[in-house]
Amino acid sequence: TQLLEQSPQFLSIQEGENLTVYCNSSSVFSSLQWYRQEPGEGPVLLVTVVTGGEVKKLKRLTFQFGDARKDSSLHITAAQPGDTGLYLCAGETSGTYKYIFGTGTRLKVLA
Amino acid sequence: DAGITQSPRYKITETGRQVTLMCHQTWSHSYMFWYRQDLGHGLRLIYYSAAADITDKGEVPDGYVVSRSKTENFPLTLESATRSQTSVYFCASSVRDRRTPNYGYTFGSGTRLTVV
Numbered sequence: 001t002q003l004l005e006q007s008p009q010f011l012s013i014q015e016g017e018n019l020t021v022y023c024n025s026s027s028v029f030s031s032l033q034w035y036r037q038e039p040g041e042g043p044v045l046l047v048t049v050v051t052g053g054e055v056k057k058l059k060r061l062t063f064q065f066g067d068a069r070k071d072s073s074l075h076i077t078a079a080q081p082g083d084t085g086l087y088l089c090a091g092e093t094s095g096t097y098k099y100i101f102g103t104g105t106r107l108k109v110l111a
Numbered sequence: 112d113a114g115i116t117q118s119p120r121y122k123i124t125e126t127g128r129q130v131t132l133m134c135h136q137t138w139s140h141s142y143m144f145w146y147r148q149d150l151g152h153g154l155r156l157i158y159y160s161a162a163a164d165i166t167d168k169g170e171v172p173d174g175y176v177v178s179r180s181k182t183e184n185f186p187l188t189l190e191s192a193t194r195s196q197t198s199v200y201f202c203a204s205s206v207r208d209r210r211t212p213n214y215g216y217t218f219g220s221g222t223r224l225t226v227v
Contacts, residue, residue, distance in 0.1 A: 033215045042201050042218030043154075088154070090216075097142050097161075097205060098169070099216065101154035 004091055004102035012108045013079055021074045021105045023089035030092050032065055032072045033099065037086040079109045117202050117219035124192050124226055132187045132222045134202030142205040143185040144216065145177065147198040154201065160185055192226045199223050
């Protein structure tokens with residue numbers, strides 16, 4: 001069974017701080033996605049990374065896919081209260097269009 | 112409005128009853144998925160469909176049935192609801208085109224199901 005482990009599980013920081021969330025697996029993924037989910041809503045896609053070593057930036061968010069395509073990280077610079085939510089990574093197995101989700105990192109940014 | 116809609120948003124049912132959760136998308140995406148989200152387990156795939164009349168099991172399919180007679184609809188039926196099926200259910204759709212920069216899932220808002 002493929003597993004995606006996210007760390008930390010919970011993170012509470014002050015506005016303006018930087019943070020990094022990690023997504024790790026022993027399996028190789030053909031692509032990996034990051035989602036943000038707010039209470040009472042479905043996850044919303046932030047980014048898809050495909051190539052090992054790839055780095056993508058979305059405003060204050062930086063996403064990196066590991067060289068071996070087994071892990072990924074999400075770095076947020078100068079966090080804002082609007083960044084609060086559940087962050088989920090999801091790995092695609094062998095081009096199947098099926099994604100396995102990590103258990104998530106719950107982020108709270110305090111004003 | 113365009114998008115992916117789930118109904119109902121909330122449902123309470125009794126053990127043993129059959130219940131159907133609806134999912135409708137307006138993009139004609141070929142792939143559709145059903146996930147359940149539980150504390151401690153994250154999102155787990157129940158069933159998915161690559162196209163109309165093509166469905167396959169995911170990680171946790173037992174006790175569920177799906178159909179897809181039309182591309183835009185993908186209902187999920189709990190044949191005889193059990194308390195362990197109390198969960199939040201999400202439907203998602205996806206384009207097949209990998210040339211899209213950020214291809215991936217678009218989720219509905221979910222159905223919160225309670226089995227008593």
